[in-house]
Amino acid sequence: MSDTHRPTPVGSLALIAVIIGGGAAAFAYTAGWFSPQRLTPMKMVAAFAPPGGPALGHRRNHAKGICFTGTFEANGAGTEISKAVVFEKGEYPVVGRFNLGTQDPNVDDATVRVRGIGVQITTPDGQVWRSAMIDPPFFPVSTPQAFYDLLKASKDKAADAMKNFIAANPEFSHFASWAGSAPWTASYAEEPYNSLNSFVMTNKAGEPKTVRWGIVPEAQVIPVSQDDLKKLGPNFLEADIAKRVAAAPQRWKLVVIVANPGDPTADPSKEWPADRRKIDVGTLTVTKIEPEADGPCREINFDPTVLPAGITTSDDPFPAARSAAYMKSYDLRTAESKYYPRTPTGEKQ
């Protein structure tokens, strides 16, 4: 190096250190390492865990479930609001899962208030639509942060934890009154299941419409008291659905509900008025039930943001939060699959 008019190496080295240190710090900041308050997918998923820890190898929520296969028969009416191939008249294969809103895969069925269904519909072009719906008509809280706060408060031993939570999130009392008064049934087949979250459907003309959807059972709904359900045994829901489907396919209507301008599309805790336009787009038929351990639904993450072209997310913040949390749950449970044997003896894998 013959050049004598250079900055001193010390100054240059310091500049390099600042640039590299700054890059590393920016990375750490982006990763949230300086932001302990940030609601991460890991925190959300961990908040579900019961005091004894999560059930390894199982979904972190809606942990108890049973697989089904069947079809979705589109009647063509959905093409008016969405260009998704799944709404074109025809029959498409379905893989799904009936489940309970619990973290315990061995829970007594009669003790779980929220029942759900995961559905995956595949069209011949390879596009996939996944939806995870539950039977309440609205969600307990307005935001993912409030849901996290609910999980924390419900496990908090402090006497006023829930009281404080409800004071901060008054919408929860609406859900609590539903949970306390809505009739119970003795069958997954008698439940309606609702997307609760809103999505945007776009038709071939490019017109966007904000929608929610739900499936309405064809089976007759017979209210049963929770006390009577407790007499049916811990797994009566799985036994019932297996028996019903073996006897005859079970059906639901898939209904798309279209928002009016001004409806609360970003808040799943708020129902839309009952007079909103409803489009019956087809029939979900369940033809076969299989245990989850080695069933076709086990490997599926029913991430509600897996959508075909023609359906996208809306201003509802939940689908993104659910996608992030479901993915973390999937990463964890697949890494633990040895704890959830595929066969009763655990021989395979």
Place this chain on the structure above:
Amino acid sequence: MTGEMQRFHPLQRLLHWVMAVCVLAMFFIGVGMVSTVMPKFLPLMATHKSLGIAILVLVIVRIAVRLRYGAPALPADLPPVIRLGAELSHYALYALLIAMPLLGWAMQSAADYPVVIFDGFRLPPIVPQSDTLHTLFWDAHYYLAFCFFALVLLHIAAALFHGLVRHDGVFEAMAPVPTHPRTAPAE
């Protein structure tokens, strides 16, 4: 390698700086998206997938261009240890540029997630659904990302060291625009 070559071919420099921007963006998008449940999670995830596949395509082009045009020789006075480090770190950078997108694609495939890039272009799965493969590829993608970022920081530090301390023309060889003319070899 052409002994006469003082700077990389303009196409090589263009590819280097376009990829530099993409790769740096990938680190921040990646580490940001896995630490949030906010609505931005979805566009970050979608961008991460699209950009990852774009980088995979670009690195293939880049290797072809490199094989065609070669690279300027390192300074003759570079200590052998530094020279070895330079060569090994560049092999590692190329290996990671290829491996990271493939691991990401494979881990998504192994989880049976549809891999949709650029808002509607669907890629086929490259491995079947498998809990074991998903965990393997997920771990590799995750831990290698941190190694990759550390290596990029080292690469930047080395480039700046060449440019600001050694003044040996190595930085100028890849600089996006000509800086000051390369000083004649001193000895």
